[in-house]
Amino acid sequence: MEIPYTISTRPDTGLWNAKVGIWLFLASEVMLFGGLFSAYIFLRIDAAPGMWPHGLLNVPVGTMNTAILILSSVTVVLAWASLKMRRYRAYWWYMLATILCGVIFLTVKLAYEWPQKFEHFGAYIKPEALGKYEKYLGNERRTEKGLEPRIEITGHLHSQNAKEYEVALDPVNAEPDNPAMDRPHFFPLPVTDKIATIEKEDVERATMFLPTHSAYFASYFTITGLHGMHVLGGVLVFIYMWLPVSKRLYQRNPEHLANRVEVSGLFWHFVDLIWIFVFPLFYLL
Amino acid sequence: MDASTSVETHHEPHEHDAAHEHHELGWWRKYIFSTDHKVIGIQYGITGLLFLLIGFSLMMLMRWQLAYPGQALPVIGKWLPHIFGPGSMPDGKMTPDFYNSLGAMHGTIMIFLGVVPLAFAAFGNFVVPLQIGAPDMTFPKVNMASYWALFVGASIMVTSFFVPGGAAKSGWTSYVPLAAISDTGQGYNPIFNGQTLWLIGFIFLITSSLLGAINFITTIIQLRAKGLTWMRLPFFVWSQFVTAFLLVLAFPPLEAAIIMQLMDRVAHTSFFMPSGLIVNGTPLSISGGGSPLLWQHLFWFLGHPEVYVLILPAFGIVAEILANNSRKPLWGYKSLVFSVLVIGFLSFIVWAHHMWMTGMGSAVSAFFQTTTLLISIPSVIILSAFFISLWGGSIRFNVPMLFTIAFLPMFGIGGLTGIPLAFNSADLYLHDTYYIIAHFHYIVAPGTIFGLFAGIYYWFPKATGRKMNDFWGKVHFWPTLICMNVIFLPMFLQGMVGMHRRWYDGGQGWNVANEHTIWGLTGFQWNHPISWAAWIMGLAQIPFIINFFWSIKHGEKVNDNPWEATTLEWTAPSPPPHGNFLTPPVAYRGPYEYSLPGRERDYTMQNEPVEPAERSRRKPAAEPVLVSH
Numbered sequence: 042m043e044i045p046y047t048i049s050t051r052p053d054t055g056l057w058n059a060k061v062g063i064w065l066f067l068a069s070e071v072m073l074f075g076g077l078f079s080a081y082i083f084l085r086i087d088a089a090p091g092m093w094p095h096g097l098l099n100v101p102v103g104t105m106n107t108a109i110l111i112l113s114s115v116t117v118v119l120a121w122a123s124l125k126m127r128r129y130r131a132y133w134w135y136m137l138a139t140i141l142c143g144v145i146f147l148t149v150k151l152a153y154e155w156p157q158k159f160e161h162f163g164a165y166i167k168p169e170a171l172g173k174y175e176k177y178l179g180n181e182r183r184t185e186k187g188l189e190p191r192i193e194i195t196g197h198l199h200s201q202n203a204k205e206y207e208v209a210l211d212p213v214n215a216e217p218d219n220p221a222m223d224r225p226h227f228f229p230l231p232v233t234d235k236i237a238t239i240e241k242e243d244v245e246r247a248t249m250f251l252p253t254h255s256a257y258f259a260s261y262f263t264i265t266g267l268h269g270m271h272v273l274g275g276v277l278v279f280i281y282m283w284l285p286v287s288k289r290l291y292q293r294n295p296e297h298l299a300n301r302v303e304v305s306g307l308f309w310h311f312v313d314l315i316w317i318f319v320f321p322l323f324y325l326l
Numbered sequence: 327m328d329a330s331t332s333v334e335t336h337h338e339p340h341e342h343d344a345a346h347e348h349h350e351l352g353w354w355r356k357y358i359f360s361t362d363h364k365v366i367g368i369q370y371g372i373t374g375l376l377f378l379l380i381g382f383s384l385m386m387l388m389r390w391q392l393a394y395p396g397q398a399l400p401v402i403g404k405w406l407p408h409i410f411g412p413g414s415m416p417d418g419k420m421t422p423d424f425y426n427s428l429g430a431m432h433g434t435i436m437i438f439l440g441v442v443p444l445a446f447a448a449f450g451n452f453v454v455p456l457q458i459g460a461p462d463m464t465f466p467k468v469n470m471a472s473y474w475a476l477f478v479g480a481s482i483m484v485t486s487f488f489v490p491g492g493a494a495k496s497g498w499t500s501y502v503p504l505a506a507i508s509d510t511g512q513g514y515n516p517i518f519n520g521q522t523l524w525l526i527g528f529i530f531l532i533t534s535s536l537l538g539a540i541n542f543i544t545t546i547i548q549l550r551a552k553g554l555t556w557m558r559l560p561f562f563v564w565s566q567f568v569t570a571f572l573l574v575l576a577f578p579p580l581e582a583a584i585i586m587q588l589m590d591r592v593a594h595t596s597f598f599m600p601s602g603l604i605v606n607g608t609p610l611s612i613s614g615g616g617s618p619l620l621w622q623h624l625f626w627f628l629g630h631p632e633v634y635v636l637i638l639p640a641f642g643i644v645a646e647i648l649a650n651n652s653r654k655p656l657w658g659y660k661s662l663v664f665s666v667l668v669i670g671f672l673s674f675i676v677w678a679h680h681m682w683m684t685g686m687g688s689a690v691s692a693f694f695q696t697t698t699l700l701i702s703i704p705s706v707i708i709l710s711a712f713f714i715s716l717w718g719g720s721i722r723f724n725v726p727m728l729f730t731i732a733f734l735p736m737f738g739i740g741g742l743t744g745i746p747l748a749f750n751s752a753d754l755y756l757h758d759t760y761y762i763i764a765h766f767h768y769i770v771a772p773g774t775i776f777g778l779f780a781g782i783y784y785w786f787p788k789a790t791g792r793k794m795n796d797f798w799g800k801v802h803f804w805p806t807l808i809c810m811n812v813i814f815l816p817m818f819l820q821g822m823v824g825m826h827r828r829w830y831d832g833g834q835g836w837n838v839a840n841e842h843t844i845w846g847l848t849g850f851q852w853n854h855p856i857s858w859a860a861w862i863m864g865l866a867q868i869p870f871i872i873n874f875f876w877s878i879k880h881g882e883k884v885n886d887n888p889w890e891a892t893t894l895e896w897t898a899p900s901p902p903p904h905g906n907f908l909t910p911p912v913a914y915r916g917p918y919e920y921s922l923p924g925r926e927r928d929y930t931m932q933n934e935p936v937e938p939a940e941r942s943r944r945k946p947a948a949e950p951v952l953v954s955h
């Protein structure tokens with residue numbers, strides 16, 4: 042028994058089956074990420090003053106990753122076009138490029154961006170102790186200027202004992218009154234050598250930049266994690282289509298392979314599109 | 327080895343490979359890991375029925391506690407602790423935690439493991455490809471994956487009863503922050519605890535539904551038989567089509583919410599945890615800043631479409647059986663189709679009517695009150711069309727038809743009692759009382775479940791070539807109908823005196839449940855007849871179970887079209903072979919051509935060509951023909 046229209050199109054709908062399937066799947070994916078993004082909006086609107094951090098992510102690295110993903114969306118189209126023109130070698134190279142782009146993206150995310158966060162430290166100061174740390178927070182000036190208050194001191198955790206934390210400060214906390222620190226920087230500034238001592242008594246909560254740190258990092262890790270899983274899934278599918286098994290399919294029925302690449306390419310564009318939303322929401326805004 | 331021989335023997339490419347591969351399917355591939363939509367449909371069906379029974383049994387236990395709070399359950403009470411652990415029913419007396427587990431899991435199991443697998447997946451899988459004249463689903467392997475995802479999810483849900491602390495306890499809605507902090511701390515495993523397993527199991531159930539729904543929609547779009555245009559589709563196909571869209575679009579936001587609750591529980595994030603939360607007198611050391619309301623929005627964004635997932639397949643089944651047994655075309659086919667499409671659309675913008683108590687502003691609540699009232703219009707159209715379809719029919723009262731006819735007023739009661747809930751002023755009083763329980767159970771129990779029974783009796787001959795026994799069918803029907811009403815009608819009254827739906831003691835310790843009498847009994851006392859009716863209804867299912875299994879082997883043998891129906895599934899052999907039809911069917915006419923004038927038989931099947939004489943009779947010229955001869 043044969044299922045009709047797996048490869049050829051059905052005349053009255055003009056579609057083959059997997060194409061309908063993938064669009065429906067993408068519709069469900071839109072709703073999945075839609076749910077997560079609406080959670081982001083909800084949490085951000087609800088956040089208490091000073092509770093939604095800015096400028097903690099590495100914008101140049103994020104920009105580079107964005108470019109890599111966009112590039113891979115181009116190469117996957119070229120791969121598909123090569124198949125349509127029955128140029129298997131070109132297809133093979135374009136597919137390899139797509140796979141590499143995906144791998145680079147994931148590597149940057151998992152081996153660089155995430156671990157960097159895990160090593161960064163932040164301590165939320167209790168409301169009643171904020172005055173004591175004014176020299177790191179600069180809230181007097183901020184209130185005057187109508188800016189959100191700072192309630193967290195961040196940097197690298199040098200050492201700690203039962204009573205206090207020693208933190209090598211981030212530039213924001215090292216020179217809190219410097220107007221240049223009012224906006225996040227494009228190129229992240231390295232940690233300064235200025236050390237602050239924070240008494241544990243004055244600290245409401247102190248953690249590394251983990252999902253537990255704040256609603257911001259909770260959504261950052263959840264959304265980029267889920268997105269990363271999609272990238273990984275796409276890469277695995279592409280590897281399968283690039284391996285010799287798929288060459289055999291190509292020799293039997295090139296159109297079948299082209300259809301498969303088209304469908305997974307659509308998925309890949311979607312993954313790319315999601316990133317286009319993730320990037321500004323977390324890195325820029 | 328197989329591949330090499332096939333390359334040698336077949337010179338024309340591969341098209342034939344597939345056809346040759348499954349000559350010799352082993353037993354496992356044929357009955358367990360099958361890709362045949364009919365086998366998968368039956369797998370779904372058995373699974374769904376099994377879980378309906380399990381979910382019903384949980385509820386029968388709860389009914390003991392509600393009618394006889396704090397008393398030891400006779401006979402089985404002694405051995406239940408051996409199954410569910412010592413914390414469940416020490417000395418046969420139910421603990422509050424166990425009661426809560428039963429409640430939460432009753433809802434979850436009935437909806438997501440009972441009705442959805444049976445109404446959507448089983449009937450959809452078995453019937454839809456046959457009705458549209460397709461050889462199978464578009465993606466048979468995905469179809470199989472969908473069933474096994476359900477299987478894994480269901481196994482996780484069942485397992486959760488047996489971990490330390492027992493199954494989830496926060497209601498089928500798993501409202502946060504209660505759900506996020508329950509089953510944590512001492513005595514609970516960080517992963518293998520009720521609530522966390524509930525979440526993980528759910529991810530599999532959602533995956534299963536998504537795979538299934540995508541498959542259904544693609545199949546209906548792509549594999550309709552030649553000549554089977556959209557307006558010639560049986561109404562059942564339409565209802566499954568809309569249902570599948572609801573699942574595709576509404577389930578993922580819940581999946582997002584479930585991922586977030588899982589993060590809250592496992593990674594200790596605060597998506598749903600407000601700042602300053604204090605549990606048992608100690609402030610939680612979490613970041614806070616989350617929003618409990620967010621969960622409710624995401625949950626009901628699924629939750630409301632989900633209730634239509636529960637009812638639309640039943641509409642479809644009822645429509646088929648109604649036309650078949652009144653021997654006349656379904657009244658208002660087009661309005662039915664448009665109504666079901668409108669329901670599908672509107673069901674995405676009414677969700678906040680479950681949240682009146684959260685105190686949304688008047689503008690927002692005006693919006694949701696309006697949309698909620700709007701959505702009752704197409705529901706009323708559908709129900710009215712069904713009633714009118716009966717008018718002037720020559721009705722056959724066989725078992726499927728009995729269940730179908732009973733469905734109509736039962737659904738009517740459920741739907742009409744929803745109208746007061748659409749107004750937030752009335753709902754503030756009725757919210758979370760037994761009135762709500764009665765409202766939606768009238769729709770899903772004597773409503774949907776009756777539709778499902780009707781469908782089982784109706785399509786059983788197609789699946790097995792045999793009919794279920796009529797007499798025992800009636801023995802099943804009448805007590806079930808009576809018990810349903812004894813169970814749910816008094817709940818409206820209990821709700822109106824103010825009895826809360828989650829009370830553990832059945833209202834024994836609450837004034838409102840004991841002060842007034844309604845028809846001679848207090849709210850609390852009404853629990854007795856309700857519980858007894860529930861247990862008797864349990865007994866009334868025994869004839870069904872026996873009839874079902876007995877008839878597979880010993881039922882009366884019937885031909886391919888025992889009900890003298892018109893739609894394409896009845897042109898296939900019973901049971902249909904792999905690939906379904908001996909020759910690909912062609913449809914020449916609409917789905918309900920009963921009692922066509924000038925015909926010998928009172929039914930004309932969709933694959934019977936239109937005769938020239940008929941054509942002139944059916945299509946009178948729109949304007950008088952003035953041409954002279």
Ligand code: HEM
Pocket residue numbers: 499633634636637679680698699701702705740741742744745747748749753756757758762765766769770
């Ligand atoms: C026809 C018009 C309907 C209207 C106006 C309506 C209205 C409502 C409203 C406003 C509520 C929330 C009540 C509360 O929690 O305080 C509700 C609850 C519910 N309705 Fe309906 N409904 C209708 C039909 C249906 C249908 C067709 C179904 C299912 C197939 C359904 C199933 C449910 C369920 C399951 C709940 C309770 C959920 C829970 O809190 O556990 N309703 N209905």
Ligand SMILES: [Cu+2]
Pocket residue numbers: 629630633676677679680
């Ligand atoms: Cu609703």
